[in-house]
Amino acid sequence: MTEAHDHKVWSAVDEYFSTELLPADPILEAALRDSEKAGLPPVQVSPLQGKLLQLLASIRGAQRILEIGTLGGYSTIFLARALPPEGRLVTLELSPVNAAVARANIARAGFSANVEVRIGQALHSLAGLEQEKAGPFDLIFIDADKPNNPAYLEASMRLARAGTLIIADNVVRSGAVTHAASNNPSVVGIRRFCELIGRHPRLSATAIQTVGTKGHDGLLLAVVQS
Ligand code: DHB
Numbered sequence: 001m002t003e004a005h006d007h008k009v010w011s012a013v014d015e016y017f018s019t020e021l022l023p024a025d026p027i028l029e030a031a032l033r034d035s036e037k038a039g040l041p042p043v044q045v046s047p048l049q050g051k052l053l054q055l056l057a058s059i060r061g062a063q064r065i066l067e068i069g070t071l072g073g074y075s076t077i078f079l080a081r082a083l084p085p086e087g088r089l090v091t092l093e094l095s096p097v098n099a100a101v102a103r104a105n106i107a108r109a110g111f112s113a114n115v116e117v118r119i120g121q122a123l124h125s126l127a128g129l130e131q132e133k134a135g136p137f138d139l140i141f142i143d144a145d146k147p148n149n150p151a152y153l154e155a156s157m158r159l160a161r162a163g164t165l166i167i168a169d170n171v172v173r174s175g176a177v178t179h180a181a182s183n184n185p186s187v188v189g190i191r192r193f194c195e196l197i198g199r200h201p202r203l204s205a206t207a208i209q210t211v212g213t214k215g216h217d218g219l220l221l222a223v224v225q226s
Pocket residue numbers: 043044045143144169170
């Protein structure tokens with residue numbers, strides 16, 4: 001089978017499950033529409049992946065969530081939906097343009113009081129959160145520039161507690177994660193990130209490959225041990 005044919009099947013299956021399992025959602029559809037209108041790259045999580053994030057946050061009972069990489073706030077809305085009324089979510093975004101789109105999308109979803117969009121280099125914002133003793137977070141979703149994933153992991157560990165769930169997007173990259181000799185900075189970053197997690201005495205982890213509208217990729221899940 002060709003790659004194009006595979007992708008067609010994966011997308012049809014995504015469409016099937018989205019139709020069967022996800023309710024019509026004008027707020028999320030508007031968020032996608034306005035992100036596209038503003039010229040943001042359409043690399044947000046798929047609807048089914050977003051719902052997975054929401055369910056994981058809900059299962060974790062997360063009251064404080066940290067997201068590294070906001071884009072247009074699409075995954076942010078899914079995560080915020082798992083919060084209790086007094087829950088808090090901090091999401092970090094480099095681009096002021098993306099952040100403005102995200103804030104409008106988050107406001108329309110009714111989460112302006114729960115969600116803070118912090119603009120700047122995520123590593124700088126993470127240092128600020130540490131300084132403010134903003135942690136510990138119950139769930140941390142890493143979905144920003146992949147070369148910095150190793151540094152994001154280290155910062156995340158300083159903002160975590162025993163039981164914190166760390167989730168990272170895009171760890172498969174159509175299989176490129178297996179390319180040990182790659183000098184693609186994203187692949188190098190993801191491989192180092194996986195290596196650090198695998199060796200970490202306080203992390204218990206797995207990864208799942210995903211196929212669908214976004215092609216062949218995957219999520220890594222790690223839980224901080226006591
Ligand atoms: C890209 C980033 C992502 O987080 C993603 O899920 C897919 C693609 C990118 O920058 O190309």
